[in-house]
Amino acid sequence: MPVIVLASSKGGAGKTTGVVALASELAQKTTVSLIDADPNQHSAKWAKKAGCPANITLVENSTEETIIDDIDEAQEKTPFVLVDLEGTASMAVASAISRADLVLVPCQGSQDDADEAAKTIKLINRQSRVLNRPIRFAVFMTRTSPAITPRGLTFILEEFKSAGVRVLESSLIEREAFRAVRTFGGILGDLNPKQVSGIDKAEANSRAFLKEVIGMLESQQEERKVQNA
Numbered sequence: 291m292p293v294i295v296l297a298s299s300k301g302g303a304g305k306t307t308g309v310v311a312l313a314s315e316l317a318q319k320t321t322v323s324l325i326d327a328d329p330n331q332h333s334a335k336w337a338k339k340a341g342c343p344a345n346i347t348l349v350e351n352s353t354e355e356t357i358i359d360d361i362d363e364a365q366e367k368t369p370f371v372l373v374d375l376e377g378t379a380s381m382a383v384a385s386a387i388s389r390a391d392l393v394l395v396p397c398q399g400s401q402d403d404a405d406e407a408a409k410t411i412k413l414i415n416r417q418s419r420v421l422n423r424p425i426r427f428a429v430f431m432t433r434t435s436p437a438i439t440p441r442g443l444t445f446i447l448e449e450f451k452s453a454g455v456r457v458l459e460s461s462l463i464e465r466e467a468f469r470a471v472r473t474f475g476g477i478l479g480d481l482n483p484k485q486v487s488g489i490d491k492a493e494a495n496s497r498a499f500l501k502e503v504i505g506m507l508e509s510q511q512e513e514r515k516v517q518n519a
């Protein structure tokens with residue numbers, strides 16, 4: 291079963307927003323395990339609030355000692371496994387990456403974030419060499435503007451492209467609804483439109499994000515079939 295790991299060498303890049311968006315969308319179609327290996331436990335806090343879909347299985351406080359077992363056990367129980375990692379390079383992060391079918395690296399539109407994303411990509415490539423197998427990954431931009439693309443962001447995107455790094459077309463746009471769902475719990479569709487703006491646009495954004503992620507997983511499966519034929 292696919293293991294999707296969200297990794298960044300820094301905190302606050304948008305890992306948890308990505309995890310919550312994916313978990314919320316997947317849980318409307320299937321069962322999913324959510325493993326929170328970040329000491330801050332932001333994903334776990336959301337998953338324990340009232341309204342969290344019942345078919346999300348939470349594994350909280352996953353550590354360096356337990357994370358491989360946690361991932362392996364979750365794969366046996368649910369069709370999808372999401373892993374939210376701490377914002378640093380550690381053995382737990384390296385171990386989770388070694389089990390990943392896809393690593394998603396969040397990045398905000400600043401050079402500092404781009405540099406940190408590059409560090410995470412180096413770790414992914416290092417683990418790939420250790421395992422002697424490719425580990426698929428992509429960068430996804432977070433907290434982007436719905437109206438404009440600043441020149442700095444355009445430059446960063448061009449840097450990633452020139453380095454051969456895939457960047458998802460579906461960035462997670464800066465919207466009140468993404469913040470509100472982590473405050474109130476549940477999924478985007480549960481929010482009160484009289485209290486929170488942009489719910490429908492955030493839902494569309496989450497669906498597009500998941501669709502692109504699933505597309506990467508499906509293309510990977512097709513490649514494996516061809517290689518094994």
